[in-house]
Amino acid sequence: MAQKPFALYAIFSVFFTFSLFSTTSSHSPVPEASNSIATTLVLDVKASLKQAHQILSVDPHTLRPFEQEEHVQSVDPKNSSSSGSFSLLLYPTDALVNTQHKDYKSLVLSRLERDKVRVKYINAKLDLDLINNEKKSMIRQESVSTPISSGRSIGTGGYVSRIGVGNPVKEFYMIMDTGSDINWLQCKPCYDCYKQKDPVFDPILSSSYKQVTCRSQLCKMLQGPSCMVGSCPYKVLYGDGSYTKGDFVTETVSFGNSGALRNIVLGCGHTNRGLWDGAAGLVGLGGGPLSLTSQIKASSFSYCLVDLNSVQSSSLEFNSERPSDSVTTPLLKNSQDRTFYYVGITGISVGGKLLSIPQSIFQLEESGNGGVIVDSGTVITRLRTEAYESLRDEFKKQAQQLPSTSGEALFDTCYDLSEETTVEVPTVSFHFSSGKSLTLPGNNILVPLDSTGKFCFAFAPMSSSLSIIGSLQQQGMRVSFDLVNSVIGFSPNKC
Known part of the structure; x- marks a missing residue:
């Protein structure tokens, strides 16, 4: 008798929305920034603060x-x-x-x-x-x-x-x-x-x-x-x-x-x-x-x-099929640990500008050190200090129109958006070893620290050799783990 297929439907709450853009490069593992990738995106300040007000109830x-x-x-x-x-x-x-x-x-x-x-x-x-x-x-x-x-x-x-x-x-x-x-x-x-x-x-x-x-x-x-x-x-x-x-x-x-x-x-x-x-x-x-x-x-x-x-x-x-519009890249294996899911990142860009970060910063070494994991339990994405500082500095440079304020907790870059309804922010894009790129929207780049309008840059430095893509940067897209073919895919609006 044929086994009855399972049909499963799960319930999450929505934190932020993602958008994805794909680029390819036949000559280099690091894609050059191109006009096909947006340089700015809109952050809906009012909507984010509304959600912040309702969470406690x-x-x-x-x-x-x-x-x-x-x-x-x-x-x-x-x-x-x-x-x-x-x-x-x-x-x-x-x-x-x-x-x-x-x-x-x-x-x-x-x-x-x-x-x-x-x-x-x-x-x-x-x-x-x-x-x-x-x-x-x-x-x-x-x-x-x-x-x-x-x-x-x-x-x-x-x-x-x-x-x-x-x-x-x-x-x-x-x-x-x-x-x-x-x-x-x-x-x-x-x-x-x-x-x-x-x-x-x-x-x-x-x-x-x-x-x-x-x-x-x-x-x-x-x-x-x-x-x-x-x-x-x-x-x-x-x-x-x-x-x-x-x-x-x-x-x-x-x-x-x-x-x-x-x-x-x-x-x-x-x-x-x-x-x-x-x-x-x-x-x-x-x-x-x-x-x-x-x-x-x-x-x-x-x-x-x-x-x-x-x-x-x-x-x-x-056991469901990966969405056809997924941006894919290989899942990497750490010979010293089977628990975590690793991906290859070759670069990061801000507002379409590729940062000068050595690829070795994100490399998973044969010894098991380094690399980048995709983790559902870590909220804020952590990058090795050198990569984080390059990302933060370029973001601040391109976001000079935003009124800055003091940092707090994990965050050293924050803005006072209490008088704003929407603002434009520079995009942040991850470039994968597959030659494809993932671009994050404003809501996953700046997040509210309080319910009155203080927003902070949602990344943090990592003193160790490891980097982590946290759940905040994954939210709003379907993240698919193909365990047979060792491929991970990111697809927008498939919730």
């Missing part, structure tokens, strides 16, 4: 309810692959809880603090992998979308999905993260658990719950030879000191109307520390063998990140 009860269907597909992570396309319902994490911030600026500053923690940890994880490429010790390192930064709820810049676990199905909000591999959720008995929106999962009530044994190949993938007898334990540490630990298990995971998958490996956490904005756990979309994408042997996945400050929606899709 997001009502979690407006989320689409979980729906269930009895169709179940069996998946053997060792030798079976899923067919057809499917997707997950997705929501911005801010929609889960009522924020405790007194104003929008407080929310933004909290997001930026979280962002610094994530970037610091990504660097630490990659440094660790260079030392120990095995990644099979009892204590594993992971990246996280929403690390703790205080005792109150913070904005994370991340996204969550409404996912069902067990049989009968219980639904949970779980964080979706391209920078993580291991899937996990809080489980009873809860020896030490943080507060989540949904009741904690009770494995005793699920007929499909099964512990992974120490002798299984799945446990060896996680532990190496350190686990000898009994059930397979796991422990995931995050960069801010938060963690989850418990039993490695297999369970049935459901996707609303799209059906369910059996034998998905995840961590059943009995001791969990950290503030996860009410989410029950995390789903890893990274490139490692234990991520959801690897377990279901997905040929591809794609998402469209929409505005964290709005109530609009979009989708996360698996």
